[in-house]
Amino acid sequence: MHTGFVFGLFFVGLLFSVQQHIPLLYPLLLGLAAFTALAMRQGHSLRSLGSMMLAGSRKSLIVIKIFVLIGVITAVWRSAGTISTIVYYGIAWMPGDYFLPGAFLLCSLVSFLLGTSFGTAGTIGVVLMVLAQSGHMDVSMAAGAIIAGAYFGDRSSPMSSSANLVAVLTGTNLYDNLKNMFRSAWIPFFLSTLAYVWLSQNHPLQFQADSISQEIAATFNLSPFTLLPALVILILGACRTDVKLAMGVSILLGVFLSLWVQQVSAMQLFHYVIWGYTSDHTGFFAGIIQGGGLFSMLNVALIVLISSAYAGIFAGTNLLQNFENALMKLSQRTSPFASLLLSSLGTAAFSCNQTLAILLTYQLAHKTYASCRLSASRLALDLENSVVLLSVVIPWNIAGAVPAAALGADASFIPYAFYLFLVPLWWLLKSRKPTGLD
Numbered sequence: 001m002h003t004g005f006v007f008g009l010f011f012v013g014l015l016f017s018v019q020q021h022i023p024l025l026y027p028l029l030l031g032l033a034a035f036t037a038l039a040m041r042q043g044h045s046l047r048s049l050g051s052m053m054l055a056g057s058r059k060s061l062i063v064i065k066i067f068v069l070i071g072v073i074t075a076v077w078r079s080a081g082t083i084s085t086i087v088y089y090g091i092a093w094m095p096g097d098y099f100l101p102g103a104f105l106l107c108s109l110v111s112f113l114l115g116t117s118f119g120t121a122g123t124i125g126v127v128l129m130v131l132a133q134s135g136h137m138d139v140s141m142a143a144g145a146i147i148a149g150a151y152f153g154d155r156s157s158p159m160s161s162s163a164n165l166v167a168v169l170t171g172t173n174l175y176d177n178l179k180n181m182f183r184s185a186w187i188p189f190f191l192s193t194l195a196y197v198w199l200s201q202n203h204p205l206q207f208q209a210d211s212i213s214q215e216i217a218a219t220f221n222l223s224p225f226t227l228l229p230a231l232v233i234l235i236l237g238a239c240r241t242d243v244k245l246a247m248g249v250s251i252l253l254g255v256f257l258s259l260w261v262q263q264v265s266a267m268q269l270f271h272y273v274i275w276g277y278t279s280d281h282t283g284f285f286a287g288i289i290q291g292g293g294l295f296s297m298l299n300v301a302l303i304v305l306i307s308s309a310y311a312g313i314f315a316g317t318n319l320l321q322n323f324e325n326a327l328m329k330l331s332q333r334t335s336p337f338a339s340l341l342l343s344s345l346g347t348a349a350f351s352c353n354q355t356l357a358i359l360l361t362y363q364l365a366h367k368t369y370a371s372c373r374l375s376a377s378r379l380a381l382d383l384e385n386s387v388v389l390l391s392v393v394i395p396w397n398i399a400g401a402v403p404a405a406a407l408g409a410d411a412s413f414i415p416y417a418f419y420l421f422l423v424p425l426w427w428l429l430k431s432r433k434p435t436g437l438d
Helices: 003-019 025-041 046-058 061-080 082-092 096-114 117-134 139-156 161-170 174-202 210-219 224-238 243-260 266-275 284-288 294-317 321-333 336-351 354-371 376-384 387-393 398-406 411-416 418-430
Strands: none
Touching: 003 025, 003 336, 025 046, 025 294, 046 294, 061 082, 061 096, 061 161, 061 224, 061 243, 061 266, 061 294, 082 096, 082 117, 082 210, 082 224, 096 117, 096 139, 096 174, 096 224, 117 139, 117 210, 117 284, 117 398, 139 161, 139 174, 139 387, 139 398, 139 411, 139 418, 161 174, 161 294, 161 354, 161 376, 174 376, 174 418, 210 284, 224 243, 243 266, 266 294, 294 354, 321 336, 321 354, 336 354, 336 376, 336 387, 336 418, 354 376, 354 387, 354 398, 376 387, 387 398, 387 418, 398 411
16 A cells, blocks of 8 residues: 555545535544554554554643633633623724724634634624625625634634644743744734725725624623623733633633623523523524534544544654655755745645644654754744644635635635735745744
8 A cells, every 4th residue: 555545545535525514533534544554554563553643642632621621611701791792892893994904803803812713703703794795795805804813813812722732742832932923923914904904995895783783782781891701811811821721710700700690590501511502582693603612622622633643643653754855855945934834735735624734734844843953932933824824725624614614605715814825925034034933
């Protein structure tokens, strides 16, 4: 069995599952079996391969813990009215002729607080998309601004699973990584905002948000106190508090607000935490605010766990050795980040999901960075400035396909998701000079 054949078969299986809306777990499990068989043909025992898988999966345990907290916090924030309050005031303060920059900035804020692109696109993103459609805004432009903002937090929130995964893989400090991310991307963020201002001025939007605002006000008690769970994440994050502790405090505040401000019963709240928030009210917003909970994180947690098992096999069997050598030669001709950028496009296209793309890119690049005497912090930053964002611009990768589908858009959003490709392009130019992380 040839290595290239197995990789090709795996890619076809992943691509087919995305096109046919088959859960990624099935091709991932089949691929894991195929790579295990390939490694056994090369002389590795099943016992040793099992140890490799376990070693790889152990790296994901810290991320799985974060997933548990994310599942709880997204349900509690819904029941506490935190998300609804952010949506209510965000829409109220957003002028129509600045809709696109407003959507980008609002989604950036919500995604930073939630740490999830899918959750952002599925809540505030859906509201903004409906407003865009009602005001005859180009769907691709609106989706581009929303998804770009959603991935601002996916990249740089202390609650982001990808940020935590990169920190674990590289053995770096999460908050140091976040600080480096903000330093390296503020110019692309500013340029993206300016681009959306220009687009909005040329494509003004006239929308009526009264019905949605009235529905939110009728459903939730919009007390300023409902913002406390979000504010505590910002404050404790600025104090470099452990993200698990910060999320725990936020959850406790959300529980208090759910019980005493929103008048949710303890039994209802427990149900929300496990299965996700549901609303007894009817209306458009009541339909999209539902979600969260531990069960919502089960699928993505299994994807991370299985993807980490892949990483363990690849590390222990050197199945990627030829690719690693090719990228090392490319880095000598260009630069380490240029070779990592190219490999991230390949892994994002090959793996069809962000998690496996991050793991594969790290596996391919970490020896090159070590040989070039670049620090682990530099590798972490380069991963965040490449594969984390570029996974979204691959049309068949679920990182972009799922949020686009939730918004009722397609791959035409990609040219308008400025932040997603301005960050890698800017860092490609910037990384030619010493960064202080080398």
